Amino acid sequence: MGEEYSLEDRFQQYVEAENKVEPKDWMPEKYRQTVIRQMSQHAHSEVIGMQPEANWITRAPSLRSKLILLAKVQDEAGHGLYLYSATETLGITRDELINQLQTGKAKYSSIFNYPTVTWADMGAVGWLVDGAAIQNQVMLCRTSYGPYARAMVKICKEESFHQRQGYEIMMRLAAGTKEQKAMAQDALNRWWWPSLMMFGPSDDNSPNSAQSMKWRIKRKSNDTLRQEFVDKTVPQAEFIGLTIPDPDLKWNEERKSYDFGEMNWDEFYAVVKGNGPCNKQRIINHIKAHEEGAWVREAANAYAKKQQARKKQSAA
Amino acid sequence: MAEKSDFKIWEVFIRSKNGLSHKHVGSLHAPDADMAISNARDVYCRRSEGVSIWVVPSEQITATSPDEKEPLFTPSDDKIYRHPTFYEIPDEVGHM
Numbered sequence: 003m004g005e006e007y008s009l010e011d012r013f014q015q016y017v018e019a020e021n022k023v024e025p026k027d028w029m030p031e032k033y034r035q036t037v038i039r040q041m042s043q044h045a046h047s048e049v050i051g052m053q054p055e056a057n058w059i060t061r062a063p064s065l066r067s068k069l070i071l072l073a074k075v076q077d078e079a080g081h082g083l084y085l086y087s088a089t090e091t092l093g094i095t096r097d098e099l100i101n102q103l104q105t106g107k108a109k110y111s112s113i114f115n116y117p118t119v120t121w122a123d124m125g126a127v128g129w130l131v132d133g134a135a136i137q138n139q140v141m142l143c144r145t146s147y148g149p150y151a152r153a154m155v156k157i158c159k160e161e162s163f164h165q166r167q168g169y170e171i172m173m174r175l176a177a178g179t180k181e182q183k184a185m186a187q188d189a190l191n192r193w194w195w196p197s198l199m200m201f202g203p204s205d206d207n208s209p210n211s212a213q214s215m216k217w218r219i220k221r222k223s224n225d226t227l228r229q230e231f232v233d234k235t236v237p238q239a240e241f242i243g244l245t246i247p248d249p250d251l252k253w254n255e256e257r258k259s260y261d262f263g264e265m266n267w268d269e270f271y272a273v274v275k276g277n278g279p280c281n282k283q284r285i286i287n288h289i290k291a292h293e294e295g296a297w298v299r300e301a302a303n304a305y306a307k308k309q310q311a312r313k314k315q316s317a318a
Numbered sequence: 319m320a321e322k323s324d325f326k327i328w329e330v331f332i333r334s335k336n337g338l339s340h341k342h343v344g345s346l347h348a349p350d351a352d353m354a355i356s357n358a359r360d361v362y363c364r365r366s367e368g369v370s371i372w373v374v375p376s377e378q379i380t381a382t383s384p385d386e387k388e389p390l391f392t393p394s395d396d397k398i399y400r401h402p403t404f405y406e407i408p409d410e411v412g413h414m
C-alpha cells in the first residue's frame with residue numbers, strides 16, 4: 003500500500019498482463035517511436051518487396067503462373083496499405099512515411115535488395131522469403147500494439163498462399179529436367195542465407211530487441227525465430243530433393259533441432275547500409291512510380307471536387 | 319502537385335455476411351466517398367471477405383477518450399445484480 007507507480011511502471015504491468023495498447027492510450031514516447039519505426043519498416047518492406055517479383059510478371063511461363071504472381075504482388079500492396087494505415091494511428095502522416103522511405107531515413111528488409119534473375123527465384127522467394135516473413139508475422143499477431151496485431155492477423159491469413167505457391171514452383175522445377183532442377187538448386191543457393199538473415203542480427207548483437215521484448219512488441223528473439231524457420235524448412239527441401247547450401251547443417255538429436263553454419267554478417271551490414279546489389283534501383287523505382295502517379299492523385303482530387311460541386315448545385 | 323495529404327482518411331467497416339454486423343477492418347486514403355468505397359474493395363476485400371462496405375471519414379467519428387474510462391465505465395462494475403450468476407436458484411429447478 004502507499005506505493006507510487008509511475009505511468010511507465012503501470013504501462014509495463016499493463017502489457018505484461020497481455021493487454022493491448024490502443025491508439026489513444028497513454029504510452030511511453032519511446033514505445034510510440036519504436037512501434038512507428040517497426041511498423042513503417044514493415045510497410046516499406048511489403049511495398050518494396052513488390053519490385054523483385056513484379057520483375058517476372060510479364061515473363062511468367064504460363065497464364066496460370068502469371069495470374070498467381072499478379073495476385074501475390076497485389077496482396078503485398080494490400081499488406082503495405084494495412085500497415086501504413088495502422089502506423090498512421092500513432093500520429094504520423096502517410097506523406098511523412100513515404101518521405102522517410104524515399105530519403106533513406108527509414109529502412110526496409112534487406113532481402114529485397116537482391117536481384118531475381120531466373121523464374122526459379124519466384125519459387126525461392128515465395129517459399130523462403132515469404133516463409134521467413136510468416137515466421138515473424140505469426141509472432142506479431144500477439145504484439146502489444148492493437149492495430150499492428152490486427153493488421154498481422156489479416157496478413158497472416160493471406161501469406162500462406164504466398165509460401166505454398168512458391169514451394170509449388172520449386173517442387174515442379176525440382177521434378178523437371180536436369181536443367182530445371184539445377185535452376186531450382188541455384189535459386190535455393192542464392193536465397194538461403196539472405197533468408198536466414200531476414201531475422202536480423204543474433205541476439206547478442208541486437209540491443210533494441212531486449213526492450214521490444216519487454217514491451218511485448220516482439221514476442222520471440224531473432225535467434226529463436228531463425229531456428230524455428232530452419233527446422234521447418236530443411237525437411238521441405240529434402241522432400242523435393244534439393245540441398246541446403248550449408249556444409250555445417252546437421253540434426254542435433256539432443257536439442258531436437260538443426261545446427262547450422264555461421265552467417266556472413268559483413269554482407270548483411272553492407273546490404274543494410276545501402277551497398278546491396280539493388281538498393282539504389284529499388285528507391286529510384288519507388289520515387290519514379292510515385293512521381294509518375296501524381297497525375298492520378300491530381301485527377302482523383304479534381305474529380306472529387308467536381309462531383310461535390312455538382313451535388314451542391316442540384317441540391318440548390 | 320496534389321499530395322496524398324489532400325486525401326481524407328476513411329475508416330472502413332465490412333459486413334462479412336448477412337446476419338453479422340459491420341466490423342471495423344482498418345482505414346485508407348481517398349478523395350471522396352465513392353473512391354473510398356472502391357479502394358476499400360481493392361484493399362480489404364480481395365477474397366470475398368464481405369457483402370457490404372461502410373466508409374466513414376475518420377474526422378466524423380466522435381469517440382470517448384481513454385481518460386474518461388473510469389467515470390464512464392466503472393459505475394456498471396458494482397452492479398453485479400445485473401448478471402444472472404448473482405441469483406442462487408436450486409439445481410432442482412433446472413436450467414433457467
Ligand SMILES: [Fe+2]
Pocket residue numbers: 048077078081157161
Ligand atoms: Fe506480405
Ligand SMILES: [Fe+2]
Pocket residue numbers: 078132161164
Ligand atoms: Fe507475401
